[in-house]
Amino acid sequence: MPRMREKDDAATGAGRRVTMATVGRMAGVSQVTVSRALSDPSKVSPETLRRIREAIEVTGFVPNAIAGALASSRSKLVTALVPSLTNIVYSSFVTTFSDRMRARGYQILLSETGFDPAEEEALISTHLSRRPDAMLLTGIHHSAMARRLLLGAGIPVVEVWDLSDSPIDLCVGFNHAEAGRAVADFAREFGHDTAATVTASDERAHRRQRTFSERFAARGGRRVEDVDVGGPASIGAGRRALAALLDRPSPSCSVVFCSSDLLAHGVMIEARSRGMDIPGDLALIGFGDQDFAQDLDPALTSVRVDRTRLGKDAAGALLARLEHAGAAGPVIDLGFEIVHRAST
Amino acid sequence: MPRMREKDDAATGAGRRVTMATVGRMAGVSQVTVSRALSDPSKVSPETLRRIREAIEVTGFVPNAIAGALASSRSKLVTALVPSLTNIVYSSFVTTFSDRMRARGYQILLSETGFDPAEEEALISTHLSRRPDAMLLTGIHHSAMARRLLLGAGIPVVEVWDLSDSPIDLCVGFNHAEAGRAVADFAREFGHDTAATVTASDERAHRRQRTFSERFAARGGRRVEDVDVGGPASIGAGRRALAALLDRPSPSCSVVFCSSDLLAHGVMIEARSRGMDIPGDLALIGFGDQDFAQDLDPALTSVRVDRTRLGKDAAGALLARLEHAGAAGPVIDLGFEIVHRAST
DNA sequence: TTGAAAGCGCTAACAC
DNA sequence: GTGTTAGCGCTTTCAA
Numbered sequence: 001m002p003r004m005r006e007k008d009d010a011a012t013g014a015g016r017r018v019t020m021a022t023v024g025r026m027a028g029v030s031q032v033t034v035s036r037a038l039s040d041p042s043k044v045s046p047e048t049l050r051r052i053r054e055a056i057e058v059t060g061f062v063p064n065a066i067a068g069a070l071a072s073s074r075s076k077l078v079t080a081l082v083p084s085l086t087n088i089v090y091s092s093f094v095t096t097f098s099d100r101m102r103a104r105g106y107q108i109l110l111s112e113t114g115f116d117p118a119e120e121e122a123l124i125s126t127h128l129s130r131r132p133d134a135m136l137l138t139g140i141h142h143s144a145m146a147r148r149l150l151l152g153a154g155i156p157v158v159e160v161w162d163l164s165d166s167p168i169d170l171c172v173g174f175n176h177a178e179a180g181r182a183v184a185d186f187a188r189e190f191g192h193d194t195a196a197t198v199t200a201s202d203e204r205a206h207r208r209q210r211t212f213s214e215r216f217a218a219r220g221g222r223r224v225e226d227v228d229v230g231g232p233a234s235i236g237a238g239r240r241a242l243a244a245l246l247d248r249p250s251p252s253c254s255v256v257f258c259s260s261d262l263l264a265h266g267v268m269i270e271a272r273s274r275g276m277d278i279p280g281d282l283a284l285i286g287f288g289d290q291d292f293a294q295d296l297d298p299a300l301t302s303v304r305v306d307r308t309r310l311g312k313d314a315a316g317a318l319l320a321r322l323e324h325a326g327a328a329g330p331v332i333d334l335g336f337e338i339v340h341r342a343s344t
Numbered sequence: 345m346p347r348m349r350e351k352d353d354a355a356t357g358a359g360r361r362v363t364m365a366t367v368g369r370m371a372g373v374s375q376v377t378v379s380r381a382l383s384d385p386s387k388v389s390p391e392t393l394r395r396i397r398e399a400i401e402v403t404g405f406v407p408n409a410i411a412g413a414l415a416s417s418r419s420k421l422v423t424a425l426v427p428s429l430t431n432i433v434y435s436s437f438v439t440t441f442s443d444r445m446r447a448r449g450y451q452i453l454l455s456e457t458g459f460d461p462a463e464e465e466a467l468i469s470t471h472l473s474r475r476p477d478a479m480l481l482t483g484i485h486h487s488a489m490a491r492r493l494l495l496g497a498g499i500p501v502v503e504v505w506d507l508s509d510s511p512i513d514l515c516v517g518f519n520h521a522e523a524g525r526a527v528a529d530f531a532r533e534f535g536h537d538t539a540a541t542v543t544a545s546d547e548r549a550h551r552r553q554r555t556f557s558e559r560f561a562a563r564g565g566r567r568v569e570d571v572d573v574g575g576p577a578s579i580g581a582g583r584r585a586l587a588a589l590l591d592r593p594s595p596s597c598s599v600v601f602c603s604s605d606l607l608a609h610g611v612m613i614e615a616r617s618r619g620m621d622i623p624g625d626l627a628l629i630g631f632g633d634q635d636f637a638q639d640l641d642p643a644l645t646s647v648r649v650d651r652t653r654l655g656k657d658a659a660g661a662l663l664a665r666l667e668h669a670g671a672a673g674p675v676i677d678l679g680f681e682i683v684h685r686a687s688t
Numbered sequence: 689t690t691g692a693a694a695g696c697g698c699t700a701a702c703a704c
Numbered sequence: 705g706t707g708t709t710a711g712c713g714c715t716t717t718c719a720a
Contacts, residue, residue, distance in 0.1 A: 377707080417712070
């Protein structure tokens, strides 16, 4: 028995749903021919093509990618999981990544994990239910179940923002532990004896902070004070962090290493509002080298990571897998660079 | 003749794809029962449910939402088009919107239009091919083709960030023209005679700038200088804008209205680096009331728009349409509020 | 160059 | 409570 259409077409304003069959009927060809005209016009005679295109124009036909994906088991969908969209550090590379993928016909299904592995696991599962052709994850720490799901899906996966010895599949990022150490060396070279760190709630940021502190001590630094802002980075959090530092019993630090430029910016504002000179009274190092770092006064010393390349390489690695099956090595180290400016 | 599987299962590491039929076979029930167990467990006996769940666990089965969507013509997908993700003003409300929709089982397919109507039209078409259950657009200006496509799709649509007399369907935002006027009145009340505007490339920002300038003059202001930064808002752009203003032949303005807090922040940095006092030498008004506005020194006067409510209301309006068919009025005016702080 | 037939993996309707 | 049947709108394969 035929199934009933629930939709009251007149009421919704949508005519009967237009399918390839409808278009074909109008153009005097079968549904398959319409499919061909869309996927490979060279397989269809010019005249037929013309009539089909006309019918598409008239009807406003939009192909049903859902049906296409089901039939072909290629969804042209790539899903991405990032910790936070409001953090420009992540959103900027998502933009690059998306642009690259979109240029090749892929759409991006994006979700935020909020830095929560459990949330990530749940999202991986829902995302996989859309049968994406590939997937991007931020970071290299995922629950066992998450790994299992990903492996079972049998699709290319790229993990970004970090480096791993045992990537799920592909990996594009840099070594956070190394970055922390490099900043410690940098600070020691400038003769700083006492340091402070200001760190947001982000596992990778904490890893940088730890290696910074260890190395700073190992290289003869006298002491390091750590402040955990206990939340996302922001200017306000940076201000409060410096205030907390200066209010400690025996405050003393000549350089502050912040886990992001935003925090460093807050520290800078607080310092100047207290009449401190930067870098005279306090040297400042950020992380991420966001565009505003060079526009601050004084310009902010920071650690540059090429986020644009990160997005491009992640897309490139995935596309290589998607298109030429084989493809390049699984792990790309982007490196980092300390950009020395007036704040140190 | 049965179709061949191209995939070499052993090589990809993915076993034969698990379907509801596979799970059913393992649990000793038919495929439909598995479907029921997932969509409405109360329709299945406890014992059967247990066996099905076990089979799902063992196989790592992830339901195919694509097939589900095709069969039910409900995709549980909502697509959203925003001008830019790296602009926190947009990304922050996307976050709220997504969270709300996700709580009800909808996933969000997100794309950036880059403020380009042609790009938007192309994206609307590809997005519609995924057969979303609803769609969110930023702004109220769309190409004729875009409107036609949207209307033809017969799905709920919400336009945000602006108000319209003739919304496609739903609309949540505020009156930009009014906001510009309100700021002009505010500036005049403080006795400012000469003003400047600094505006990023955003149609809505320009609309605010125009009404500001008109009203400022209408209320007896002597003169307004306009700077168009010709690109996205940034601290650097703000600095350069003030520099350009001050370098003009007869520079004179006692208050600057910026199209975003970010620009205002840049203006503030440039002013202070030139030794100017804020608000003594120059009063400053931003737009958007981003979280850092209150953390600047001096704290920044700005125009607050409740972006969280914007996201919530957009989701709420859509969900109402999606779930109870009828639902509330089509246009929600969120209003705005000038937050007076130390920079004026 | 075109068409017919057979699915893709699920949901909806109906029967038992 | 469970199974059967018939699609959803495409792509793939094969035949003409």
